[in-house]
Amino acid sequence: MPESQSGRAHTARPVRVLAPAIGPRRRRLAALLADMVSGARTIRVSQREPDRTWPSPYARAYDVRGSLVALNRAQGRTAARWVMRVHPEVNWNEAYELDLATGVLRPAAEAYAVVDGRR
Secondary structure (H helix, E strand, O other): OOEOOOOOEOOOOOOOOOHHHHHHHHHHHHHHHHHHOOOOOEEEEEEEOOOOOOEEEEEEEEOOOOOEEOOOHHHHHHHHHHHHHHOOOOOOOOOEEEEOOOOOEEEHHHHOOOEOOEO
16 A cells, blocks of 8 residues: 555545445345245244254244244244344344334334233
8 A cells, every 4th residue: 555644554444334224125124024924914033942942043923913824944944044134233042023014123022011001
């Protein structure tokens, strides 16, 4: 690199990633998962499969009424991996729910929080 007048090399400034670029990616993920799992409204993702003691990507899908939508092993594992890759900032020791209509990810515990004294 050419040196400046002070005798030190110029350094490149780091590139800043803009937050708006994240939005379309998350909406696209929600659309892809809604297409892959027809009839699903939300997908619950965690790092713990109920019958296993070691970490493993795991997903369950629910419809608008909250009923379980059947996923085969490949669909569940693929959905969980996709969600985890799009949201690397999340601590996956807890379960999270992805709303397929909006693309919003929230802790699963918030989905069942008491609102106005009712569930």
